[in-house]
Amino acid sequence: MMNSPTVLELAIDLINRPSVTPEDHACQQRLTEILNPVGFNAEAMPFDEVENLWLRRGNTAPLVVFAGHTDVVPSGPAERWNTPPFTPTVQDGILYGRGAADMKSSVAAFTLACKEFVQEHPDHKGSIALLITSDEEGPSINGTVKVCEVLKGRQESIDYCIVGEPTSSKVFGDTIKNGRRGSLNGILTIRGKQGHVAYPEMVRNPIHLAAQAIADLVAQVWDHGNEYFPATTFQISNYQAGTGANNVVPGSATVTFNFRYSTASTADGLKQRVHAILDQYGVEYTIDWSLSGEPFLTAAGSLTQAIQQAIQEYTGVDAQLSTTGGTSDGRFIAKICPQVIEFGPINASIHQVNEHIELACLEPLKNIYKRTLEIILL
Numbered sequence: 001m002m003n004s005p006t007v008l009e010l011a012i013d014l015i016n017r018p019s020v021t022p023e024d025h026a027c028q029q030r031l032t033e034i035l036n037p038v039g040f041n042a043e044a045m046p047f048d049e050v051e052n053l054w055l056r057r058g059n060t061a062p063l064v065v066f067a068g069h070t071d072v073v074p075s076g077p078a079e080r081w082n083t084p085p086f087t088p089t090v091q092d093g094i095l096y097g098r099g100a101a102d103m104k105s106s107v108a109a110f111t112l113a114c115k116e117f118v119q120e121h122p123d124h125k126g127s128i129a130l131l132i133t134s135d136e137e138g139p140s141i142n143g144t145v146k147v148c149e150v151l152k153g154r155q156e157s158i159d160y161c162i163v164g165e166p167t168s169s170k171v172f173g174d175t176i177k178n179g180r181r182g183s184l185n186g187i188l189t190i191r192g193k194q195g196h197v198a199y200p201e202m203v204r205n206p207i208h209l210a211a212q213a214i215a216d217l218v219a220q221v222w223d224h225g226n227e228y229f230p231a232t233t234f235q236i237s238n239y240q241a242g243t244g245a246n247n248v249v250p251g252s253a254t255v256t257f258n259f260r261y262s263t264a265s266t267a268d269g270l271k272q273r274v275h276a277i278l279d280q281y282g283v284e285y286t287i288d289w290s291l292s293g294e295p296f297l298t299a300a301g302s303l304t305q306a307i308q309q310a311i312q313e314y315t316g317v318d319a320q321l322s323t324t325g326g327t328s329d330g331r332f333i334a335k336i337c338p339q340v341i342e343f344g345p346i347n348a349s350i351h352q353v354n355e356h357i358e359l360a361c362l363e364p365l366k367n368i369y370k371r372t373l374e375i376i377l378l
Helices: 007-015 027-038 100-120 144-153 206-219 267-280 302-315 359-377
Strands: 041-044 052-057 063-069 089-091 094-096 127-133 160-163 175-177 182-191 233-241 252-261 285-293 320-322 339-342 356-358
Touching: 007 027, 007 094, 007 100, 007 359, 027 041, 027 052, 027 100, 027 127, 052 144, 063 100, 063 359, 094 100, 094 359, 100 127, 100 356, 100 359, 127 144, 160 302, 160 359, 175 302, 175 339, 182 206, 182 267, 206 233, 206 252, 206 267, 252 267, 267 285, 302 339, 302 359, 356 359
Parallel strands: 063 127, 063 160, 160 339, 175 320
Antiparallel strands: 041 052, 052 127, 089 094, 094 356, 182 252, 182 285, 233 252
C-alpha cells in the first residue's frame, strides 16, 4: 500500500488486521510508517502483553493529543456476519468489518489529519501527539493508564486531547462526549442460616433479610446530576441464591450491582450511603467494592468550541455535548489533561455483528480533526 493512503484505504488496512485485545497486529507500526516521515517520533511503550505507542511531533506547548485504540472486541460467531468480520468489505456505500466504527476508522482519520496538517503547516505552533493502545477493550490495566503514568512521571503535560470514540448518535456529528460518568461496582454477600423451608423458625433466610434494604437501595435518589450529567443510577445486574433444591433455605445470597455516577457524587460517598442503609436494617453482610473509573468532565471551552466549529463547517450539524454512555480511556487521560473530549462516527453498530461505518463519513471525519488542529494551533 502506498505511504499516503486515503482514509478508506487506511481503515481497510487496519480492519484487515485481527487485533482482538490485547493484540495489535502491527497496526501501530503502520501508523508510525505514515507519520514518521513528517517529523513524528515514535516511542513504543509495551507493558506485559500490551503494545502502546506515543507518537509526538514538537516539544513546545500547547500539546494536542489524539488518543485511540487498535484493539477490537471479538467478532462473535463469524457465520452470523453477512461478510467476514476481519475481511473489510464495501457494499452500497458502507464499510463493514470489526473495528469499522470502534475505532479503526477514527484512528485512520486522525492519523491522516495530522499528516496533512503538518504537510500544509510545517511551522505550526505547539506540538501534536498520538496516544495509541491495544488494551482499551480489555482490562485496561496495561494500556493508556500506564502511558499516562509515564508521561506524568516525566512531566510531559497534555493541553488538549481528542479521543476518537464513536460518539455520534442519530446522524454523524451530532454528539461530542465532554465527560463520562464514573462506574462503581459492588458484590454484596448477605449471610443467613441454611435450613429446611418447613421450619422457618430454625433458619435465617438471607433473601428475606435483605429484601427491604435492597428495595430501599433501588428507591434511593442518589443525586440529581448537574448541568452536564444525568442523575446517578443504581442497577442490580445479578442476584444469586439457593442450593438447587426447592425445600432448602439458602445460607447466603449474592447481589451484584453497579453505580453510574456523576460528579455530583463520589465513590466514597456512595459506599457510605450503601453501608448506612444495610446497617439500618441489621443485615449481616460483606461488600467487595471495585472502581472501574472515576467521572471526568471538560466544561464548555476552547476545545469543545473548536471541534463544534469544525463539525458545523463540514457537516452542517450543531453538535451537542453529552456525558452519557460507558467508560472510555478518557478517564485516564483526564488526570493529566485539563480538556478531554471524545468525537467519532455513529455508534449504533459497535460491538455488534456487521459493525460498519458509512463511507460518506470518512473524509469529513478526517477534515474535522484537521480543522480542529488548525483552530487550535494556527
